Amino acid sequence: MLEEEVEIASAVVVLAAASKKRKRSIWQREYFSRRDLSTAVASELLLDNWLFVNFARMSKSDFELLVGMVGPKIRKADTEKRKAIPVSTRLAITLRFLATGDSYHSLMYLFRVHYSTISLIVREVLEALIEGLKDYIKVSIQTIAI
Template identity: 50%
Template sequence: MTDLTSYHHFLRMDIASFEEILEVVSPLIKRQDTVMRQAIPPGERLAVTLRFLATGESYSSLQYIYRIPAQTIGKIVPDTCRAIVKALKHYIQVPKTEDEWKSIAHQFNNKWQFPNCIGALDGKHVLIQPPANSGSYYFNYKHTFSVVLMALVDADY
């Protein structure tokens, strides 16, 4: 794709970041072709998942963009999310000493004028199609079905 702005807008990340994640996640999400069908490539699996996470679009909406049945997307997204967590968990580091915590607070104060802060936490409701027989488990106060995506970041996001 040559239109980098559109690419970034669509997946909420640049090509280099996508390729980096794809490289570490591919072995975990790659599937074998069979006599019955060709497997959906890892890049497409990751793209569908990132689009879902970035927009909260329904599986039925994504099926028209990617030409993958909604039921299949319903299996791809959780599977790919588990693979992303497994592959990238070593990137998450928690400070171990008092000085490291103080350094983070210092960065928040310098960069954002937010004293004594050691992290910024936020969440987003990601719309889903509820699994069969899940009742009201995924039903939220906005009268939609969703899972909550939480993110905790330092002063540099």
């Protein structure tokens, strides 16, 4: 009888713990909420063509062309909790990743976007770039006989 009561009490404790949802103490760390500072840095880069080419490995006009091409596909809406990451920042993160091979962690400090979000951004932007540029890219695959 005692074993059955212990099993029932254990099941009640497990169910009660599973049903309680942990309330977030913070929604976003303060460092990431100051993302406007990194957006200001990106704006400064856009003003100087040499700096921008050195940073993104492409001209400003090519960057703006890509923003126009993939912008509607990667744009996110603002929520009550936080502002969405701008299209230009999402594209800049991806281009910087491709140009330098930096880790998501180092990009996190450069753009003030968490590395887990960067991993999602890079995937989404690359898919949009592939879709948007598929008419411009011609690849033929040839099999090599060995």
